[in-house]
Amino acid sequence: MTSMNQPMDELYINTIRMLSVDAVEKANSDHPRAPMGLAPTAYLLWTRFLKFNPRNPSWPDRDRFVLSAGHGSMLLYSMLYLTGYDVPLDQIKQFRQLGSTTPGHPERGDLPGIEVTTGPLGQGFANGVGLAIAEAFLAARYNRPGHAIVDHHTFGIVSDGDLMEGVAMEAASLAGHLQLGKLIYLYDQNSITLAGSANVAFTEDVAGHFSAMGWHTQSIDGMDTGAVRQALILARAVTDKPSLILARTHIGYGSPNKQDTFGAHGSPLGVDEVRATKENLGWPLTPDFYVPDDALKLFRAAGEAGSRRQEDWEARWQSYAAAHPDLAAELDQARSGTLPDGWDSDLPVWTAADKPIATRKASEAVIQAFFPKLPGFIGGSADLNPSTNTVMKGAGDFEPPLKPDGSIQGASGGNWGYDGRNIHFGIREHGMGGAVNGMAAHGGVIPFGATFLVFSDYMRGSVRLSALSHLHSIWVFTHDSIAVGEDGPTHEPVEHVMSLRLIPNLTVFRPADANETTSGWRVALENDGPTALILSRQNLPILDQSGAQGDASQGAYILVDASKHQPEIVLIGTGSEVQLCVAAREMLEAQGCRARVVSMPSWELFDRQEASYRTAVLGPDNTPRLSVEAGTTIGWSRYTGPHGGSFGIDRFGASGPGDKVMAHFGFTPENIAAGAFRLLGRPELAKQIVQRPQPSSS
């Protein structure tokens, strides 16, 4: 097989190829041939371009690399092993096996050097945009003349599949708008997808498409190391546009019978074809996992060079810290992942005498109180700032330094540039989700993304990955129930709070009033994983906490206990329905029924409490409990127990003024009290309170 590359280059490239081929073959599972086509690119990236230090994978100024085409995971594992990360060859041999650190798709945390978890297509693309946003923000905020202490690139490899996904298109449009010049993606244009030729579904002019979105594009032969090198140099020189390098590659390169075929995508080569490929490429047939000494030496040298680059950087950092001690201290603090002392000293407290306020508005007040003390807190909404109330006032707009023509309406009233902390994601929920995850993965910032709760559906793929990757992403979901009102059922969440609770590792917090909103933000900021804050559109009264036992940070607590002794019934409410429970309790007590109200903003936090606390809150097992939440009732029997019931809505909502919609579906104190009496087997008292139809219950 002839090649346009130098023989030594081919040796290095084939080393990468064959490690992947052997690992996939041993696993007898996976797609081996994306790595085969991408090996020249990987070789160049790691030996000539990427700034990295295998000895310190968390060096803050390293370049970030994202393998958005996560199904080519062996390419990444190979590079990490070869360049000297703490990745034993044995783990390469255990590729895709239970208990290994080399799963089918790369997972952040499993191996050093893996920046983000990829596999679900398009997510890595959007993560990279977030990584570049974080870099641009930190550089603008902290660099000073002569001190470019934040100055790194985000490189990525993306596939046909990534470029078809909406999440990537949203992120691409945003990256172009933001002129993220340090973002450089290589598009592995192999024209093959799992189902066949990409041309059965994907015939657009990708370069034209990206140009129109404000990207710099180049089209090259991805098998030619000279061309790849030139393209990367040029991409790096373009500083006001993100770059897409369309690299034509040959999937399964080197395999005599499976190169460029659709069959090459879905399964291993097979023993015979592995042999034929090795013969074809002039590779020793044995041993498996053969790494020539020369190759290992070269790749390890690249790792060593990176180590020296970090040493240089550390020296520059010291000089920066001497010249700008406050900034250096602030950045150190932000990167530490901990919150500075006193960050919470001005958090607002409301009293029961204060006017009712929507929790989204309370959230706005909480944000204003802490954001000046948390310089790394950045984010924004999917074009719903005036509604989600998430703007940091006066903190500037994260926008490219050149002002666009025309007046800027809706800006937050501060600077306009990369040091702005309010990000305008556009109406791109999924792209926002992926970008926020990328920012969280970068470090140095605490990112958030906001939209209406009903549109959490649009970004569920990213919310899930934030949970799977244990990222400190904060999701703010407002307009949290049928009380949304006039916008109608398309905009009224019903199943959403519960569906978020189903996602492992995600903390869901739905505050009942302004003070619980403060608690929710505290939880979100102190959490080391992702949190979803669920906020109301409508005003809610400030709850009287004078009888409270426990507090919101425990996930659930007794807000008002029964008048005496053990309660006959426990009303468990969340969010805007807690106030209804309080009023219903009054009615029950007025009839001589001992009722307790529990406010339960967060299942996950409550489940983490000691059993004794949980029992103290919920009462003994045989206590009848009625859950009250303006959402699906499925799931609530987890807490309501054998004699309990659930008051919710198991159908879609309706368009009308929010308070009327709530009443229409039975969310009134009278109905809740009546439901409680029915649960207690006293239908005559229920009838006395209300004539309405029975609420939905399960």
Add this chain to the structure above:
Amino acid sequence: MTSMNQPMDELYINTIRMLSVDAVEKANSDHPRAPMGLAPTAYLLWTRFLKFNPRNPSWPDRDRFVLSAGHGSMLLYSMLYLTGYDVPLDQIKQFRQLGSTTPGHPERGDLPGIEVTTGPLGQGFANGVGLAIAEAFLAARYNRPGHAIVDHHTFGIVSDGDLMEGVAMEAASLAGHLQLGKLIYLYDQNSITLAGSANVAFTEDVAGHFSAMGWHTQSIDGMDTGAVRQALILARAVTDKPSLILARTHIGYGSPNKQDTFGAHGSPLGVDEVRATKENLGWPLTPDFYVPDDALKLFRAAGEAGSRRQEDWEARWQSYAAAHPDLAAELDQARSGTLPDGWDSDLPVWTAADKPIATRKASEAVIQAFFPKLPGFIGGSADLNPSTNTVMKGAGDFEPPLKPDGSIQGASGGNWGYDGRNIHFGIREHGMGGAVNGMAAHGGVIPFGATFLVFSDYMRGSVRLSALSHLHSIWVFTHDSIAVGEDGPTHEPVEHVMSLRLIPNLTVFRPADANETTSGWRVALENDGPTALILSRQNLPILDQSGAQGDASQGAYILVDASKHQPEIVLIGTGSEVQLCVAAREMLEAQGCRARVVSMPSWELFDRQEASYRTAVLGPDNTPRLSVEAGTTIGWSRYTGPHGGSFGIDRFGASGPGDKVMAHFGFTPENIAAGAFRLLGRPELAKQIVQRPQPSSS
């Protein structure tokens, strides 16, 4: 206020504007000014272009209109009223009120003439692509020379917000690839979004972007009726590309103080500004909801003209039916929404002696058995055909008539053209979801979309709308648990089955073996709403049904009863876990414990059964029940009752061979039997069976 349009045109246009303004003002809720800017377009569309018959909104050959920018609903309601649909003016006056048929966003079924439910941005755009796909398919299959009995356009109005959403970008790329020439969208380019100027987040070259995706584009002044008219004529003349007309409009046109302002988007004009606007446009200040006779006459005449167009079409239909009686009968049948007699006569039946088979493979066999008898059954996967096993063999590929260059790999082996029934959606789950909903809304076809279950997250917005709109969309989700194996946690659904069950109106069906898969397809096809079929990657044995009481179509049934008397415990399994329950039951019975196995493929179907049947299946309330499903346990206490437990997985999965992953997380008969013994308070017997750690339970 001067205008470039003729005075009578302005009268008609202002009639549309003022109806919207008054309705929004009365509702004191909504965005009134998109309709104000779009009124010239709407006037022209309904009086000069749209083929519609208000007397028969379901005329099959009508043009379809989609208001993707659903927040401009009053524009659509105004046009329906003015042109003579059965929409009382009183309902216009009840805009956004509880119980009205004029909700905040247009809902299919609420008023005649509303083709699809819109509001969540981007969905309508994707629906329109599906409507155009259905038209192209039906035209290709049924038209004959001289008989163009399927020949209509899909028009739509889309907003900035639509064009930022990934779901729309996916659908746009697909539409361009498919060369859907009868799809014509007007882009309301008003440069204003809810959060401010669109240029804070959206600065791409939209025309260039769409050109690169294969669309025909024009940029015009959207306030100039002459320009709009010419653009629509030209768009209609381009038959091999979908069209995007970029129409610059003025949001809030005519309002002296709120035109072109961001504040115009989120709230009503207010009494003073309504007055000022009326004065500015020379409109009578009273009465509200004023419709000049001349205007009503003109719009009603347009409706009458449509009525005559349908008469013409009916005559042509008769001539077609005479010439091609078989085709006409087939199309009539397909449009009826019922299934033809004998459609199910060849459905496969498996016996317990047959080899184990994955339910995705069984599904493939079922599809092959019915698709020849259901000519309207069309669909495909998001580039996962070889894995979802949803190809109709020999039924052709739905592709534009011109073959692309190069060989076509992965095609289904039939024709290549608009009469092909296998659609290659590309790796575009959300766009697929929206398009499938559009096809279902069109009628004449029964569409399906397929992907891996974990990626149902990517298209959840569309799945929800299929349920809200009661569309006959069929969702096929394969690779349904951690048994996916090597691809690892990014590809292993855990929370997904339950999260789909939370969506109202959606029937979720997870068959336990090949025969239940046949039942599932029967349910999906006979359902008049949406169904999600949840299928396994891995092989499953054919269950012995000889002891069954009831069947899968009832949602749950006794698969194997206890050996005698009432069971001491009921094991409730779904999908691939039912076989584990059967084996666990053997172990329990061997120890003298009377155990029943219930297979429960569908909660929704089971909930619809008589109470007596449900009790017969689940046993009396005090029967301990153990649910077994390789997914989140939240929700299962609904069925397991006061003494029950749940066997599931409440964390993310792991990468490894599927059977090892399942065993690692405890999904073995031994563990299930041990769990049952523990539930029954007999830990010593549990210990005897297995030494493993206790499974996750709640």
